[in-house]
Amino acid sequence: MTSIWNKRTKHCHGFIDKQIKDAITDFFDNEGNYADFDMSCANKIVDHLPHNLSCSSVNWSWFQYLFDSYYEKREKLIVCILISKLIKYDCYTGDYSEIVETFKWMNSGEIKPALFWLLSNSLLPFNLIVIQSDIRTSSNKNQKSISSFKTDSHNLFLSGLLRNFILSGNTSNFVAKEFYANFQASLNGKLITSPNDFNAGTFKHQYFFYKQNFSNSTVITLLKSFYLKLINDGYEILNWQDGIDRNMLQMNSFNSHYENGYLPIPLNPFDSIPESDRWLIIPNGAEKKSTKLNSFVYKPIDFSLVKDSQLKISLKHWFWNSNRSLSSRIDAANIIIKFINFIYDLRYKFNLRQVTSSEFPLDYITVEEIYSYVSFVKERKLYNAYIGVVRRYLIYLQENNLYEVDPAVYKYLVIRGYTHINTAKDIPDEDLIKIEANMKVKSTENDLQALYYILFHIAIATEFRIAQIINLKIDCLVKGAKKDYYLESHSKVSNGEKLKIPITPYTKRYIETAIKFTQEVREKCNDDSIKEHIFIHNYFSQQFKVVTVRTFSDYLKKICREEGITPYSAQNLRDTYMTKSIEYAIKNNMSLIETKILTSHKQVDTTSNHYVADKIKDYLEATHMVIIGNLNIKGTIAAESDFTDGDLVNEECGYCKHESCIKNDILDCLMCSGFIATIDRIPYFEDKISKINNHIELAKLPHEKEQFIAIKRLYLAYLAKLLELKEQVV
DNA sequence: GTTTACAATAGATGCGCGAC
């Protein structure tokens, strides 16, 4: 041992440059860290280094030279350890020094194979992306997590893009190293020097490259996320004209649509009918006439399913020129496709024409065919649209001279047995309370569930349809002439016009709360058609979505099942008549939602109680349109008190600690030092404030109005403090 | 003006896929 020590000391002292000397000292000190650290080999390597080695010559090509100077893997690995020490002691002065700097984050076990991989493949530093990210641990300590990604990128720019991409997403959860390792290959070697070098063509190449070479579907997911990230960063690299765009890319069904050759097609009757058969229809304004559609959700229709080519053309014609709303037009088209194929099979598969020895040519819809079809529909007990839609389609064909139809067919295409049963079912109070309580608990678990909770409240407090609520826009609140508010939204009856619906102040508050709640997500989103909505979330990385009716219904059902009650639907919420008791309970909970929501993003700024206080104040000021400012509160604000109901004063807003009233008549209790307000008084404050609002409205003289506003300001100041205190206590 | 008959749209849900 002694001889080795001496030898090592001699080597270390031989170097003139201080940093290099330190690095080499550490190199030998780390002996124990590597099972395969061969001291004689290490000595040999260091022996070959010139003593006057200076940092200015420590660059990547020198590393490569050093690495290539040895032939055995064992030796090369030890060279890598030496290199890692030189990096650690800041000896590196070559190109890409910022990247090399990141290599320091790796521990000794990771860096050795990483350097070996780089140098044995004659790669450059940017081929290794090292990421340092914060991870939240249960103990809430800020820990750094280090991960490294190998990439075959040909240049620094592309590596930088990939690095940013990794940093931006929660990609650590679904690591697919193949994605980065083959990125350049997937581009067929194309050099990337700007984000704008990516386009529909590169995407296609990459998509099918990854699809062919890797069974792991996460690779495709990452590819989609990568393009979405570029788009989210403002690069308009994909346009529908090229067969793919952002909205398509975000759809759950993207893969199958893309692989099956669906093309995005804006719905516009003034354009000529598209030649292709598989359309992904861009609503292009049609969404304004329906609550079932959104501008960013494209609807598929597959005309290639139509077996008869002439009828296919006529169906496209009908589809393109129909006035039906898009979603029901697609429904109808799917029925017509079934109809056409039924007729086709009759003609060619079952040879009906021969059986009936009909003399009509094959481009003529006959009574026999329709009779068979109607029998089929009745036998299968298919719903009425199977008859009505077909009739209207045939009329259209005739009117536009697209196909010959025997006029006698219509007397068979009739519907019988309309039953109109009203199944409206309201939810009893006890069940409603159970649902409310369950949703309240879950609303704290994640953002989506908090949105469902607000949706639930609006649904029972208003007459709106669920789709209408979900698709509300942030600018939907419109102030009326007085203090009243209107909600502007599209409705199926308005035929594209916006409707104004009067709402209560409570509904207004819910909507404002929801807008504030989603503001954080909205600021991150740069997709205008999404961010204009109120109920948005960011569940998937790089994807911003509007809540759907589908998930809300499912969630409501799930809650009902958990509570062991009838699985109510969103429609039932609308049918539910709010009794006074439930209304009271719900209004009380409202302030709870508001404060909870306003403060639910506390983790952003946990330490600052100021933050919470300011937010509450901002909110109250915005809602009540009164500036609270720094009003001095004379009374006491407390979480709870020992006073009894007998001590309640001022319409139960608080307690009085004096034996008898000491204030004069002009003063309000709130201006007295003997006044004590506690958290459980919050609802009374809210009641009182709404009463003052009435006074303000009724006041005729300006100075009366001002006086009431001053009083309101006082109550709001108390309310703000109480809400703040409540937040600390809870 | 009300009823009736149906058209058109909204809502519900089984199924399957993608994201994580």
Add this chain to the structure above:
DNA sequence: GTCGCGCATCTATTGTAAAC
């Protein structure tokens, strides 16, 4: 494995205009 979501296809509700 769970959750979110889209599609297809069904049911429910609402709109509307002719018939009474």
